[in-house]
Amino acid sequence: MARPYASSGDCGRGQGGARWAMGFTSYMDIALDEARAAAARGEVPVGAVLVSPSGEVIARDGNRTRALSDPTGHAEILVLRAACAAAGSERLPDHDLWVTLEPCAMCAAAIAAARIRRVYYAAADPKSGGVAHGAKVFSHPQSHHAPEIYDGISAREAEALLKTFFATRRA
Numbered sequence: 001m002a003r004p005y006a007s008s009g010d011c012g013r014g015q016g017g018a019r020w021a022m023g024f025t026s027y028m029d030i031a032l033d034e035a036r037a038a039a040a041r042g043e044v045p046v047g048a049v050l051v052s053p054s055g056e057v058i059a060r061d062g063n064r065t066r067a068l069s070d071p072t073g074h075a076e077i078l079v080l081r082a083a084c085a086a087a088g089s090e091r092l093p094d095h096d097l098w099v100t101l102e103p104c105a106m107c108a109a110a111i112a113a114a115r116i117r118r119v120y121y122a123a124a125d126p127k128s129g130g131v132a133h134g135a136k137v138f139s140h141p142q143s144h145h146a147p148e149i150y151d152g153i154s155a156r157e158a159e160a161l162l163k164t165f166f167a168t169r170r171a
Ligand SMILES: [Zn+2]
Pocket: 074, 076, 103, 104, 105, 106, 107, 108
């Protein structure tokens, strides 16, 4: 767990005016890298990135339910925990979350509790999703906060990762 969450130079910081390069695809590319790393660990390939109001990547991780023996070890929960710990706050207003798969109901509830501003996700998850499917957490009046949702970004890549992972596991 001594993983450095601080940005390591791959997020475009300090490159003088290179912020434009950190558009849509790039944050999702980092999330996809984390998803690939998760698959390599034998975890379901889902990756997430937490971005500060100034556009800095403050946490990035992939699923670690097996490694941590923790059913709550989803990528979104891990980056929320890391970012909240770094910020010394249980809320992250004006922060954005990028994730390669539609968040489940548990993660959606945590995202609402943390007051995340925007959620960008790649693949839809009709089976376990809790945003556009199933519990549709943010659409309930009991949800304390509803982030703006942007879906479908790099969806095909994220779906391919998941498909390959589960096909390999079945084989
Ligand atoms: Zn989840």
